[in-house]
Amino acid sequence: MPTHKLNPDNWINKYSDYLFNYTISRVNDREMAKDLVQDTFFAALKSMKNFKGNASERTWLIAILKRKIIDYYRKINSKKGQAEVRMSYNAEDNDGDWLEEQVADPYDKTAEDDLENDELGDAIFKCLDKLPEKQASVFRMKTIEGLDTETICNELNITASNLWVIIHRARNAMADCMEKTWF
Amino acid sequence: MKQKKSFLFISCDEAKHICDKAQYKEASILEKMKLNVRYLWCKVTRSYIKRNKKLTHTIKSSNINCLNNSEKQHLQKQFKQELKKQQ
Incomplete structure (x- = not known):
């Protein structure tokens, strides 16, 4: 059905x-x-x-x-x-x-690592999906893309202290979710 | 005397904030010192630092990539045009 x-x-x-x-x-x-x-x-x-x-x-x-x-x-x-x-x-x-x-096959050594990384990536994106849109966006820019605070603040029109509050909430939610699915 | 105490002793929330900044290498040496002092005697801070570090390590080790905002906007624009054609 x-x-x-x-x-x-x-x-x-x-x-x-x-x-x-x-x-x-x-x-x-x-x-x-x-x-x-x-x-x-x-x-x-x-x-x-x-x-x-x-x-x-x-x-x-x-x-x-x-x-x-x-x-x-x-x-x-x-x-x-x-x-x-x-x-x-x-x-x-x-x-x-x-x-x-x-x-020697260069992929042979890392095949298991690649598989584990795929699963880990999957788990991270699933957790990221559960965050509110703004938190997910700030977390992604700061943690995955590695952008600096000023760039993110300018792009999203938020203050630095606001950014750190969002990051704190996002990290907490991500850690909770990853504890259930991965850690 | 009171000033000296507040100079090195920080609240739990401040410690968490510094710990977050430290994950992105944005905490100053003084802030790290304050965090370390609190780390010595605060159980909550210790467990927060442990969890936060674990998250940072996990995400770094995953080597995940994502589209940046401009790439995503470009993709969204192209997709909307295609969607209009379909409708």
Whole structure:
């Protein structure tokens, strides 16, 4: 029985950071990550009719984003494949081994770390979602983006003491939430 | 004598405020000294500092990224245009 509904008006505020973080940890290119997130939202708009309501909005959007990321890698791998044809076998000591195969896989070491970081990122964004909009915005700018106090105060038109009150409340709420879900 | 006492001894709320600032490296040396004095004898301050540090460490270790405000506004603008086309 369908239980979830789509509300595209809230998508950017609610999910853009989460989707962006998910993407950048996989493509390592900020501009490309932004494009993929935008493509995901556009594709989601086009396929709204296909949404059955069995999964949450977030899960549905992530499913679309995953396909976008796969398409992106398919594209760059097809270019890479053309380049690989020009590489020769290293026939001196190891007959028939591709040069590539002799290099240790850099992703192998960090696979578990990446998985844990994904889950942690997920937990942080879920907690951030629960904060009031202003608290979430100030916390994000100060803690995740690392902006200085003056810049945030100018951008949001608040005083420094106001900022620290908001930060204090946000940190308390985040710590409470993370204690339940992660610590 | 009274002035000397208030110079180094701070309230619990002040200690929390300094602790918050310290998470962003915005607390002065004097403020850190005051916080350390309170840390020695106040259990509430000690547990607040512990929790706050844990949160900072967790967020740093996650290496999370997010869009900045201008990027988000740009995305919102593009999205609204696309949404209008769909409707």
